[in-house]
Amino acid sequence: MEPVIRLEDVHKAFGRRRILQGLSFAVEQGKTYVIMGGSGSGKSVTLKHIIGLLKPDEGRVLVKGQEVPSLNREGLLALRRKMGFLFQSGALINWMSVYDNVALPLRENTRLTETEIRERVMECIRLVELERAADQFPDQISGGMKKRAGLARTLVGEPEIVLYDEPNAGLDPIMSETINRLILDVQERFKVTSVVVTHKRACAYTVGDIIAIFDSGRIVAEGSPDEMRSSDHPLVRRFLGGIMD
């Protein structure tokens, strides 16, 4: 079966700084692929290549069999409608309430009535347990709530692929666990294909079907959580060994 996401020998540099150097990996339908690695190793850049925000200098990026860098604007917009992206900060529109933020993709991209939109939005808001904060604005809610609201907005368009950029960054352990549980819930309920970029080993072990370790712009180790637990690779030990955070 053709992987939903496939990167082949991807290279990317910003000026003289080479970020990705021959990156290759594939994600199967319905699986969660976790990417771990040091800061500046190119994890977020990889996600931006998958969703077409960046183009590779060399190599291929395929999503659902389509070459993302060679898609025209309409093709890219159509592909993005099947994808969701959870930003590290949540990236909620500051002057809109949580409800309006979640409703935004439906209002802009569909011809649903306000009643139908309300039904879908409230379903997603209930899923992330933010019913009480629906009328609040982003600057009135905590970091964890922003991420949950961002996740609700990501899910409201019923994506087939979800990309998570550091979903637990800056959160306390309890909120971090809540986010991990939500990612698992989303996986089970919607059967989405996911790529998760994280620093947290608890997140990697909880949500990942495959865990990959990034270094110098390429993957140096990859395997199931059990395989990674028993790996002797020094970088795997550094990122995944020791006590759970």
Added chain:
Amino acid sequence: MGVLDDLGSGIRRSVTGAGFTLELLFCTLWRLPHLVRKIRFTLDQMFASGVRTIPVVMVVAVFAGMILSLQTGIELKRYGQHTLIGNIVAISMCREMGPFITALILAATVGSAMAAELGTMNVSEEVMALEVMSIDPLRFLVLPRIVALSLMCPLLTIFADIIGILGGSIVASVHLGVSFSFYLNSARESLTTIGSGLPKDVYVGLFKAWVFGITIAAVGCSCGLRAEGGAMGVGSAVRQAVKSSFLLIIIFGYVITWFFYSFLNGAF
């Protein structure tokens, strides 16, 4: 070499910025048919950029009219020509000062706010979030702002013209001994005797205001969308937006005046 390098990179930055702004403007105008779905947001922007600016426009316009009336009136009185003050204030306000002061106020308040809003959205990944949601940032953010300011700038200019002329009448009456009714009659005559229909001084002034409104919004949005590097980047975008808007208002003001009063009249 260092000075030449700095000069070269400065010129390259300016040309890149101008190119980005022009492209942004044309791409946004291409999206005008989508305005129907953005009426509510456009009205919000019109309220924020227009209605909220009325008090400051009112104060500046009334004092501009008073200063113009006083400075010109004192000189005219020496030659016994101070009865012309109504004509002079009316023509100056409608032709030049009304659109000019309105545009400067809008550039400093609304244009800078647009650069700050969009700049903050850009550095906090909100603009990128719109793109990944397949929402066109030009249609969603820029189009309503440009349309709102292109409508509000001429409307505020009409308001500034009227208030400025009335401000001039106070000085004419108190300091120059020209009665209110005489002043208003001469102001009205000076604006209605030239040609038929809408007087040239008024429609050229309003055309200027329309161009200024589009310019301020396009420059503000362009600087905001190019902001990078956190709070410092947003600050720099705001500064750049105000600076560029002021320069373009003066340059476009001259070009429009030259076109209507010199080129079209065959004087140049």
